[in-house]
Amino acid sequence: MSFPVFLTSAAVIFVLERLLPFIVIWPIFLFPVFAVILLLKSRDLNQTAGRLASTGLVFDFFSGYEFGRLTLVLLVLIFSIFLAKKVLVINPSSFLSLLIFSVLFSAEYLILLSFKFSAGELWFQLPFWFLQCLIILFIFTFVNDSRKIPHQTF
Amino acid sequence: MGLVLALIGVNRFSDNSISNLVYQILREPGIFFSRQFAKASGYGRGVFDLKNILGENRRLKDENAGLLGKLTNLSKLEKTNDLLREQLNIQPENERRLVLIKIINLTHNGAASAILVNKGAKDGIKKSMAIISGGNVLAGVVKEVFDNSARVILLDDPRSLVSVRVLGKNIVGGARGAAGRLGEVSLDLITNQENLAVDDLVTTSGFDNLPEGLLIGRVNRAELSGGNLFKAVEVKLFFEPFNHPELFVVDTLNE
Numbered sequence: 449m450s451f452p453v454f455l456t457s458a459a460v461i462f463v464l465e466r467l468l469p470f471i472v473i474w475p476i477f478l479f480p481v482f483a484v485i486l487l488l489k490s491r492d493l494n495q496t497a498g499r500l501a502s503t504g505l506v507f508d509f510f511s512g513y514e515f516g517r518l519t520l521v522l523l524v525l526i527f528s529i530f531l532a533k534k535v536l537v538i539n540p541s542s543f544l545s546l547l548i549f550s551v552l553f554s555a556e557y558l559i560l561l562s563f564k565f566s567a568g569e570l571w572f573q574l575p576f577w578f579l580q581c582l583i584i585l586f587i588f589t590f591v592n593d594s595r596k597i598p599h600q601t602f
Numbered sequence: 603m604g605l606v607l608a609l610i611g612v613n614r615f616s617d618n619s620i621s622n623l624v625y626q627i628l629r630e631p632g633i634f635f636s637r638q639f640a641k642a643s644g645y646g647r648g649v650f651d652l653k654n655i656l657g658e659n660r661r662l663k664d665e666n667a668g669l670l671g672k673l674t675n676l677s678k679l680e681k682t683n684d685l686l687r688e689q690l691n692i693q694p695e696n697e698r699r700l701v702l703i704k705i706i707n708l709t710h711n712g713a714a715s716a717i718l719v720n721k722g723a724k725d726g727i728k729k730s731m732a733i734i735s736g737g738n739v740l741a742g743v744v745k746e747v748f749d750n751s752a753r754v755i756l757l758d759d760p761r762s763l764v765s766v767r768v769l770g771k772n773i774v775g776g777a778r779g780a781a782g783r784l785g786e787v788s789l790d791l792i793t794n795q796e797n798l799a800v801d802d803l804v805t806t807s808g809f810d811n812l813p814e815g816l817l818i819g820r821v822n823r824a825e826l827s828g829g830n831l832f833k834a835v836e837v838k839l840f841f842e843p844f845n846h847p848e849l850f851v852v853d854t855l856n857e
Contacts, residue, residue: 466635469710470643470844473784476711501606509628510707512714512753514746515621516610523603562713562760562781572783573712 458503474576477554479507481584484553487529489540497526521560528556550581618748625751629720632706636847643844700850701725706751708843712781715759717843722750730811732852740806740816741841741849757839758784766818767807773798774807777818777837789835798824804837813854
């Protein structure tokens with residue numbers, strides 16, 4: 449994902465995260481899901497981590513927690529994904545693998561951010577994570593695939 | 603990455619100077635967008651929730667008729683109350699100053715339910731003050747105060763815990779927000795012996811820093827749990843952040 453596309457996606461997600469709570473009653477997790485999928489799909493984790501941490505600062509001011517907490521959680525998440533990529537086989541081109549890991553790492557992000565999750569609450573949130581991971585993954589796959597279609601030449 | 607950590611460090615050790623600056627800059631655009639989003643929410647929810655709105659409208663009409671009846675008795679009671687206070691020489695209730703505030707940002711996700719408002723330390727806002735919407739409905743409590751803004755955690759935030767009373771019954775407990783359960787809180791410490799029923803009204807008890815008698819919500823689930831000492835009780839909150847771009851801070855003057 450090029451930097452302008454990354455910035456545009458982050459800006460769109462920022463606006464949607466502010467707008468959607470006024471329209472729907474279910475919890476919105478667009479930014480963590482976006483960050484996790486981006487990190488899982490990334491070939492150059494260093495570069496993606498730097499971009500995400502800087503973008504995270506903007507989201508941090510509006511996270512509902514004291515400034516700095518979201519960014520620190522994001523850094524822990526980046527480290528976890530870095531370790532997971534070393535130890536586990538995460539195939540960035542497999543939709544199912546990405547879906548499972550994005551749900552798992554989004555859960556890690558929320559647990560670290562709130563420190564208040566019980567097992568019951570996590571199960572309650574699962575359908576919402578799953579749905580939002582699915583939607584963002586579809587968008588990612590669609591954008592990537594449409595960029596791969598070669599131009600027709602005559 | 604180093605720069606990001608340095609910024610967080612500077613903010614922490616300089617009394618939120620960076621947060622103050624950012625919130626000051628984004629105050630007016632934030633208020634504008636929150637108001638527009640609140641307008642959009644009316645249309646959006648109307649489309650998604652038409653069936654419930656029709657049912658709710660019918661229920662509200664019935665409730666309104668009942669309340670009008672009670673209102674006629676209330677004015678008589680108020681007069682009698684004033685007369686008795688005068689005769690028994692009882693001090694008047696604490697005066698409350700209300701400060702109008704506007705929402706700059708609403709965070710409503712599984713990990714946090716909070717708002718950022720446009721008044722701060724310079725306007726006399728202090729930590730732990732109550733935030734209400736029209737009709738004395740408690741919205742949340744001030745958690746963090748900046749120079750010109752403040753962060754308020756709403757009742758359904760997992761960090762929120764408020765002491766409450768069930769109206770008309772001698773039942774007191776704690777209303778706790780739960781992660782991801784937006785629009786409702788669970789009541790702690792309600793024993794299985796307590797006579798609590800669905801549709802009971804819940805208000806603040808006044809045992810913590812909050813004023814007594816602020817409306818919180820209505821019990822929508824009260825179940826006996828077999829081996830446990832306590833009931834599983836859920837309360838549907840009256841406050842809906844989407845419909846209230848403007849709120850009030852309660853500043854209790856005589857306390």
